[in-house]
Amino acid sequence: MITIRFPDGSNREFPKGITGWEIAKTISTSLAKEAVAVRVGEQLWDLTRPIDCDTPFEVIKRTSDAGLDILRHDTAHVFAEAVKELYPETQITIGPSIQDGFFYDLFREESFTPDDLKHIEERMHEIVNRDEPLTREVWDRQTAIDFFKSQGEFFKAEIITDLPAGDEVTIYRQGNFVDLCRGPHLPSTGKLGHAFKLMKIAGAYWRGDHNNPVLQRVYGTAWSTEKDLQDYLTRLEEAEKRDHRRLGKEMNLFHMQEEAVGSVFWHPKGWALYRILENYIRDKITAEDYVEVKTPQLLDSSLWEASGHWEKFGENMFVVKEEDKTLALKPMSCPCHIQIFRQGIKSYRDLPLRMAEFGACMRNEASGALHGLTRVRSMVQDDGHIFCREDQVKEETRKFCLLLLNVYHELGFEDLTIKFSDRPAVRAGSDEVWDKAETQLEAGARASGLSYTLNPGEGAFYGPKLEFILKDAIGRDWQCGTLQLDFVLPERLDATYIGEDGKKHRPVMLHRAIFGSLERFIAVFIEHYAGKFPLWAAPVQAVIATVTQEGDAYAEKVYQDLRAAGLRVELDTRNEKISYKIRELSLQKIPYIMVVGKKEAEEGTVSLRKLGGEAQETLALHAVIDKLRKEAIPPHKR
């Protein structure tokens, strides 16, 4: 007999060699039905694998995270089996589970088409219906390698060859399909169910290296129930509706075109939003004793050579030849800020010196990297550099973190994660300097009450950094804010200050941004609010819409009064029915519609309708002005 310990702490005895599934059945049939695997000690095991010794034990249900993971992995196997049945010449490589589903990387001369995916998906459903048992086998390594080679599966053979020497080579068999896999898997394909769907085909390099062959990657989604699948597909649709590229067009905020790839044409409403956010952040940093500067965009290559950018990022810089000179458009503002710092002699009394710029930067991003406003070639950073002494790093870090948290909070973002990236393998500066830098940056982050995850080895070559990551509506993470410690640039560009001792010292430089780029942040802002901006940030805060021409004169007065009160309003006196105007203005996501007709003109009122609501309230004109003015106060002035 063996003793099985359950998660609630209870123990029970079972005969040696009992399977996890059998144990689950003794608890309840519904649990056994929900079970996809079991946890035996630290490991996840197949339901059908015999258990030989005393162990902590837990049933993994299909709805749990670990369970879903197994389901998705199983779906990948069923996918691979279907592919091998339909297109036997295909080599299969890896097929892991990922967020919301799985992917499988395939090698085949011919491209898979969307039609092929349909056929594969149909075959997958058939395989599920066949209810093929999955069995686990432990193979000798060389046997496995030879087997896969004999099957023409050279990628698989390579994977096995590269497995760590001590690892067991386990094989899973389902029907005629044999695959290398760590497991665990469901007892049979029938248990998988039908809540999966193949989504798209993409290219991916073998082992993620662009020197390797390109494989065809098929993405699929898989869930424990068909309802979950449906919900997921609905979520995708909803996310698409708030895609900033779509809303940018629909709301007439901006556009992009062939002649300016990677750059933005801001339309009046988009530019209004841009200026509102720029001015907001300007207010915030001014209150924190930043000084704002503006530096050149076109600079001689000698400066970039001195700063190290030429060597390290030259490929991403736009270069301009001018007679005997070589100039480059700035990809970032830091070297320029050091030039300002270097003007005149700085004293330790001048530190910390917080220098900010809305810096227009150009980076020659790879064409495939461009994406709406989130990845552009021409952008404006809410850049800033804090020049300080080493002993001021902690306090400056703390201050910045608090400012950033406050800004994100005021703008409505609460879902924030932080990564602390420490020294990379290739770096400048001594270990002693890095020790100090990491310790202080960490201490500063701690002092602000932030929790963060470690991102080992991902720091910049000149110093460790904090990355602030927002989650957008589609669930994508966006790195917006950043704080980077830099001991190298001040050295390279020879920034000094005079210390208390009367001698020259090197300042430390903190590179920092809250939005990152205005463009990217606006994209995130649009998606976060699905275009329904808070009143203070809405480009057009209200539209006065007339019912008939009888209301025109009064509507004009309302319009002028609202404008005089500092509100961004428009007047809609078109010859259209009021319901038509309401529909159109609602689709434009105008926060308030003010309906003005004969009745309102006589009473000196407006009928106010809030976006998303159906109820209206009729208020005196002055009351409406008060109400909107109050609501339109930016968060930092409340």
Added chain:
RNA sequence: GCCGUCGUAGCUCAGUGGUAGAGCACACCCUUGGUAAGGGUGAGGUCGAGAGUUCAAUCCUCUCCGACGGCACCA
């Protein structure tokens, strides 16, 4: 940059080896209508660019440009 898909009216999209169509938007007319689409008429396109095949190309082939989805990249 790489792999794949796509590019037709301002927008969303249909379509065909014999030089094109819908809905919305736009213009004009009728309508003055009270909270998510009133009606009529009209204008609008070198079918992304270039080359090739063909009697004939928006459609087939190739090259280029761009967009989209991934991959790689993201100081």
